[in-house]
Each structure stands twice: as structure tokens, then as C-alpha cells.
Amino acid sequence: MDKDAATVIALERGALDRWGQGDPGGYLELYAPEVTYFDPVQPARVDGLDAMTALYAPLAGQIRVDRYDMIAPTVQRHGEVALLTFNLVSYQKAHDGTEAAVARWNATAVYRLLGDTWRIIHAHWSFIQPELKAPVSEAAP
Numbered sequence: 001m002d003k004d005a006a007t008v009i010a011l012e013r014g015a016l017d018r019w020g021q022g023d024p025g026g027y028l029e030l031y032a033p034e035v036t037y038f039d040p041v042q043p044a045r046v047d048g049l050d051a052m053t054a055l056y057a058p059l060a061g062q063i064r065v066d067r068y069d070m071i072a073p074t075v076q077r078h079g080e081v082a083l084l085t086f087n088l089v090s091y092q093k094a095h096d097g098t099e100a101a102v103a104r105w106n107a108t109a110v111y112r113l114l115g116d117t118w119r120i121i122h123a124h125w126s127f128i129q130p131e132l133k134a135p136v137s138e139a140a141p
Helices: 003-020 025-030 049-059
Strands: 031-038 067-078 081-093 099-114 117-127
Touching: 003 025, 003 067, 003 081, 003 099, 003 117, 025 031, 025 049, 025 117, 031 049
Parallel strands: 031 117
Antiparallel strands: 067 081, 081 099, 099 117
16 A cells, blocks of 8 residues: 555544544544535535534534444545545444444545645545335336
């Protein structure tokens, strides 16, 4: 793994570590001012750092992830842009000490090198194999 790929993955892990402790600031510090964002619980794309800050404000202190698995992180570098993709499984421990997976995600983050700092310009989160209420297909009948 090259230095830039290792750096991007380390930045993402740092943000995930903070997220799991109820601190969305790790991501907010990585987002570029023009960041765009998709996730399955938002009705539309979220545009800009101010909008992301407002979106995350109610989540501060509300999230608890005891551990996570970042599965198969891959970084594709193209000039000043790096595309990070991975799967994420988050776990919480119950009071009896048992552990359960509480979320399974597909994640994409597009980083851009701004000066000597990598910043996220776009992020997209989706559920891994979500349960669909009705079969979905764009194939012609």
C-alpha cells in the first residue's frame, strides 16, 4: 500500500473511531466546504459543510459503536483525487457482554488533496444487501 492510500485509510479510521464515541467532529474536520453526501436515511443529497454540520449536530453524543470492522478498504488514486471504498460492520456490546452487529454499510468517500491535506469532497453510504419491500428491477418487462 502506498503512502497516500495508507494516509486516506488512516484518516477515515480516525473519523470512524470518533464517530463510534458519539463525536461526528472527526468527519466534519475532514469534509471540504463543498462536500456532497448521500445516505439511505436522507431524502436527498446533502450539500456543503454547513448542511453536514446541521445534519450531524443532533447525533453528537448519541452514537455508540464498541468496535467496527473496516472490510477490504481500497484506495484508487487519480491525480489529486483518491477514491476510498470499503464495507463497514459496526458492533455494540450488550449489558451481558455479548456483542452484536448493529449496522452493515457500503461506503464510498472521495478525497481530494488540497495543499498537503486530504479532504472528503463526496461521501456515499448505503446498506449492505438491504431488505426490499418489493422486488426492484429496471429491466424491461
